[in-house]
Each structure stands twice: as C-alpha cells, then as structure tokens.
Amino acid sequence: MSIPPPHGPPQEPQGQHPAPQGRPPAPRGQAPYPPPQFTYGGQPGLAPYGLYGPYGPRPPAVVNxxxxxxxxxxxxxxxxxxxxxxxxxxxxxxxxxxxxxxxxxxxxxxxxxxxxxxxxxxxxxGVLADVWEGVKDGARGDSVLALAKGECFDSPGGLEGWTADARRVSCAREHDGEVFAVVRLPGDRYPGDDALTDTADERCHDLRDAYVMDGWALPATVGVYYLVPSRESWRFGDREIVCVFGDQDPRKTLTGSLRRDGTTLDAHQLAYLEAEAVLDAALDESPGSEYPEDDLPGHTEWAAKVADALAEEVRMLRAHEWPAGAERAVGDLAAGLEEAEGAWAKAAGADDADTYIEHADAGWEVTDPYVSVTARHALGLASTPPEYEEGAERDTGDGGMKV
Structure with missing residues (x-):
C-alpha cells in the first residue's frame, strides 16, 4: 500500500537546495549563494522605499x-x-x-x-472716509491732520516740504504757523499735485481777508502757506486744505494771534471794517493796463465802480451809531470820502486820458489811506498804514506742505 505524498509543493531531497535561476549549483558542502543585495550610501543593504530610483536618491521638492x-x-x-x-x-x-x-x-x-x-x-x-475721521479724532496730539481754524503750531521741518507733525502751542507765544482757514475738497479722484497747489493758492488767498478783516494789522513779512493732502492720505479720505500764516523768512517765527474777525473785534470795529471792505474790493479790480492812454474805456469803467463803492461806504458809515469818542472822526472821514466820490465820478465821464488823469488824481488824494488814520485810532484799530518791503507782495504765496 502506498502512502500518498503530503499536500503542498514538491519536497526537495533532504540536504539539497535549489540553485538560483541562472546560476550554477553551489558546490557540495558549501552554503548556497546569498540573496541579492542593493547598495545605498556606499554600504550594503536594502534601499529605503521611495528614495531610490534609476539615478540614485531623489530629494523632496522645494516650497515656492x-x-x-x-x-x-x-x-x-x-x-x-x-x-x-x-x-x-x-x-x-x-x-x-x-x-x-x-x-x-x-x-x-x-x-x-x-x-x-x-x-x-x-x-x-464711504467707510474709509469715516475711518479717516476717526484717525483725525484720535490724532489730536502732534498731527497736522487735526489742525483747526485759529490754532497755532510748531512744525519740526518748518512750513515748507513734507510734514506730518504739528505741535500745538498758544498763539501768545512764538510759533511757526497759525491756521486761518480749512477748505474741504469735493470728489473722490486725486486731482494731482499741481491742481491741489493751484486750488490751495487761490482759495487760501480768498479766505485770508475774512480771518484778518483789518489788513493794516497784518505784517508785511507774513506770507500764506498751505497744507495739502498727499496721494496716500487722499486714499483714506483726507480732503482738506489747511491755510496757514507764517513768516516769509523760514528762520523767523510769529508771536501773537493775527485773527481780526467777529471773534476778536467789537461791533463798532466790525461796522467800520465792513464799510471799508466795499471800497477795497472795488480798488482791487483795477484795469489790466497801467496807463489810461492804453485803455481809456477800461479805466473809466473802473472809475465808475470806485465812485459807486465810495457812495456805499459813506452810506454805511453814516448809518451806524458810533461811540462818542469816534463819532466826530468817522463823520469827518465820511465827508472826505463823499468828496472823493465826486472826483471819481468825473473821471468815469472823461472823454480823454488827460481829463481822466486830472480827476482820478483828485480822487486819490482824498482816498489815501492816511485820511482814515484818525478814525481808526478812535475805534482802537491798527492806525499805521502797512509798509511793504521792496519786492514783497502780501498776496503772494510762499509755499505749500503735504500731509
């Protein structure tokens, strides 16, 4: 009876090992060939998974x-x-x-x-505009962003160039600048440096007389400066031009407030300056040509405006009830201005340049600033006519600053 072989692969005869495929059998009495090995890093052993390729180890990709x-x-x-x-x-x-x-x-x-x-x-x-207002409210310290009309300040870099700092000081002590107006600009698009400078120059000079109604009280050495938004501050909602008085000499400072308006003047002073402003406005509209021979119609038209302004000033001066100490002085001034009105009216009707010059000269004699010195002194206003240095122009801007 035969015993069936056990289940599984055929058994090799004891003491024998199958030779690896492609290799000759190991000699009798010696150990079989060892399994194939790979080298990694110069040492025998099995290569780690994932780090071996046909050209050696592959490093991980770098992060961009x-x-x-x-x-x-x-x-x-x-x-x-x-x-x-x-x-x-x-x-x-x-x-x-x-x-x-x-x-x-x-x-x-x-x-x-x-x-x-x-x-x-x-x-x-408009959220950023609200944020900007919050920044300004929080910058009430040493920042140009929160300067207000009537405030005086010192700036570390002076009043020209770029600045972000402005230390508020009392106007009674020495200071670099005094804010006399704040102009709010419309629109969302940045207008550009040149356009901002032109706008600031025009608007600040227009607003100067409203802050200093008594032009005689404004020293000839004082110039107009302005702080304008930079492109960066504009993005956050900065839309303000800050108009500033400062000395034309950057090495000098101002002392005392220059403000002469309804907050610092009494009712009589205001009434006088308002009447005087009517004539000043007409005189500022002088014709472009200096000589009447070059443009007689332009000069006669201007003379008519001056005559009308004189008539209005006389009416305003006589309509106000002046204090006892100034009543006579203001009355004498009104009489002189009434005489000047007649001279300018004759100049307005002149048919030739010589006649115009004759009557205009007569009108200038009684509208000379010195005729109002007595009335000004009686009202407590500046009584010394302004004297401008040679080449100095009070209505010329001296520079601007960016925030």
Whole structure:
C-alpha cells in the first residue's frame, strides 16, 4: 500500500537546495549563494522605499517662496492687489518647476481677491472716509491732520516740504504757523499735485481777508502757506486744505494771534471794517493796463465802480451809531470820502486820458489811506498804514506742505 505524498509543493531531497535561476549549483558542502543585495550610501543593504530610483536618491521638492509671500499678503490683507499678483505668479512657477506650495498660492490668491473686493466696497460706501475721521479724532496730539481754524503750531521741518507733525502751542507765544482757514475738497479722484497747489493758492488767498478783516494789522513779512493732502492720505479720505500764516523768512517765527474777525473785534470795529471792505474790493479790480492812454474805456469803467463803492461806504458809515469818542472822526472821514466820490465820478465821464488823469488824481488824494488814520485810532484799530518791503507782495504765496 502506498502512502500518498503530503499536500503542498514538491519536497526537495533532504540536504539539497535549489540553485538560483541562472546560476550554477553551489558546490557540495558549501552554503548556497546569498540573496541579492542593493547598495545605498556606499554600504550594503536594502534601499529605503521611495528614495531610490534609476539615478540614485531623489530629494523632496522645494516650497515656492512666492507662494509663501502670497499667503502672507492674503492673510494680512493690507495690500490685496499685491497678494493677488503674487498668488498668480506662484501658481505659474509651481506648474513649470514642479515645486510645492500650490495650496498656499491658491489660498493667498483667494484671500487677496476677497480683500480687494472689500476695499472697493469700502471706498464706494464711504467707510474709509469715516475711518479717516476717526484717525483725525484720535490724532489730536502732534498731527497736522487735526489742525483747526485759529490754532497755532510748531512744525519740526518748518512750513515748507513734507510734514506730518504739528505741535500745538498758544498763539501768545512764538510759533511757526497759525491756521486761518480749512477748505474741504469735493470728489473722490486725486486731482494731482499741481491742481491741489493751484486750488490751495487761490482759495487760501480768498479766505485770508475774512480771518484778518483789518489788513493794516497784518505784517508785511507774513506770507500764506498751505497744507495739502498727499496721494496716500487722499486714499483714506483726507480732503482738506489747511491755510496757514507764517513768516516769509523760514528762520523767523510769529508771536501773537493775527485773527481780526467777529471773534476778536467789537461791533463798532466790525461796522467800520465792513464799510471799508466795499471800497477795497472795488480798488482791487483795477484795469489790466497801467496807463489810461492804453485803455481809456477800461479805466473809466473802473472809475465808475470806485465812485459807486465810495457812495456805499459813506452810506454805511453814516448809518451806524458810533461811540462818542469816534463819532466826530468817522463823520469827518465820511465827508472826505463823499468828496472823493465826486472826483471819481468825473473821471468815469472823461472823454480823454488827460481829463481822466486830472480827476482820478483828485480822487486819490482824498482816498489815501492816511485820511482814515484818525478814525481808526478812535475805534482802537491798527492806525499805521502797512509798509511793504521792496519786492514783497502780501498776496503772494510762499509755499505749500503735504500731509
């Protein structure tokens, strides 16, 4: 009876080992050939999984640096446009170089896009303007952003160039500048440096006389300066031009307030200056040609305006009830101005240049500033006519500053 062989692969005869395929059998009495080995790092052994290829070990891919920067800008959301651009650049580099960081690039792009959309919405809704007002309210310390009409200040860099600091001081002590007007600008688009400067020059000079109604009280050495928004502050809602008085010599300072308006003058002083302003406005409209021979119609038309202004000033002076100490002086002034009105009216009707000059000269004699010295002194106003230095122009701006 035969015993069936056991289940499983055929058994080799005891004491024998199958020779590896392609190799001769090992000699009798010797150990069989060892299993094949690989070398790694110059030492025998098995190569680690995933680090071995046909050309040796393969290092891991590097992380794209632009992707990291895109993610940082996207999270901070300070300059969303930069983060968006960096994210797009990173995605392109990763695809071309086979680098890592695609997820960071996508996240940075998405966050920057969201931030950019929020900025656009904030600008459209005026939120940034409200933020800017909050910044100004919180900057009541040493900042030009919160300067108000009537305040005096010192600026570390003077009144020309760029500045962001302004230390408020009492106007009674030495100071660099005094704010006499604040102009609010319309629109959302930045008008540009030149346009801002032109606007500031025009508006500040127009508002000067409203702050200093008594022009005789304004020293000839005082010039008009202005603080205008920079392109950066405009983005946050800064729309104000700050008009400032300062000495034309940057090495000198001012002492005492120059303000002469309804907040510092009494009713009689205001009445007198308002009447005087009527004539001053007419005199400022002098014709472009200096000589009447060159433009007689222009000069006669101007003379008619001066005559009308004199008549109005006389009416205003006689309509007001003056204090006892100034009543006679103001009455004498009104009489002299009435005489001047007649001379200017004759100049307005002149048919030739010689006749015009004759009557205009007579009118100038009784409208000379010195005829009002007595009345001014009686009312407590500045009684010394302004004397301008040679080449100095009180209505010339001296410079501007950017915030």
């Amino acid at each position: 640096g632009v992707a990291v920067a895109a993610l940082v800008f996207g999270v901070l959301c300070l300059v969303p446009a930069v983060g968006l651009v960096l994210g797009l650049v990173a995605l392109r580099q990763i695809k071309r170089r086979g680098e890592r960081g695609r997820g960071m690039a996508i996240a940075g792009t998405a966050l920057s896009s969201l931030g950019l959309a929020l900025w656009v919405a904030a600008l459209a809704s």
